[in-house]
Amino acid sequence: MTKYLSIKMYLADIQTFTKQHMINWALTTKWLNHNAHGSATSDAHSKDVAWKIKTSTITLPTLGILNRNFPDIIKNRTDCLPCNSEMETNHHIWRCPVILPRLLTTCD
Known part of the structure; x- marks a missing residue:
């Protein structure tokens, strides 16, 4: 139950920040998907x-x-x-x- 409340609060923050245009989702997606190691299966990329x-x-x-x-x-x-x-x-x-x-x- 505690983890659920923690996740719910975290998601509420994301929702608030999104509504206030404080998160650049295009840049966030680009950052998360960036692979500086060339191989999707490399240990370095996974880390x-x-x-x-x-x-x-x-x-x-x-x-x-x-x-x-x-x-x-x-x-x-x-x-x-x-x-x-x-x-x-x-x-x-x-x-x-x-x-x-x-x-x-x-x-x-």
């Missing part, structure tokens, strides 16, 4: 697609999620490794003062 889906659905395996799913392995470590100032979450990754400049440089 790229998985990353694209996880970033767009806010489900990257952050330390918070890994700690929740594997508490014996992670041992309560949830702070962002690069900045060590906040809990690493899918939202923090895009705001982290250490990660963000690296992402921007990569995208240039």
Whole structure:
């Protein structure tokens, strides 16, 4: 039931953003379908697609999620490794003062 409510809220956000023209669906489709590896069956392409889906659905395996799913392995470590100032979450990754400049440089 909790997952249903979470998905329902996520879809409601997408609907709202679509109505407000905040999502460029043509560009989103192009981005999701882009294959930089030439073969639809390559491992690299599969990993790229998985990353694209996880970033767009806010489900990257952050330390918070890994700690929740594997508490014996992670041992309560949830702070962002690069900045060590906040809990690493899918939202923090895009705001982290250490990660963000690296992402921007990569995208240039």
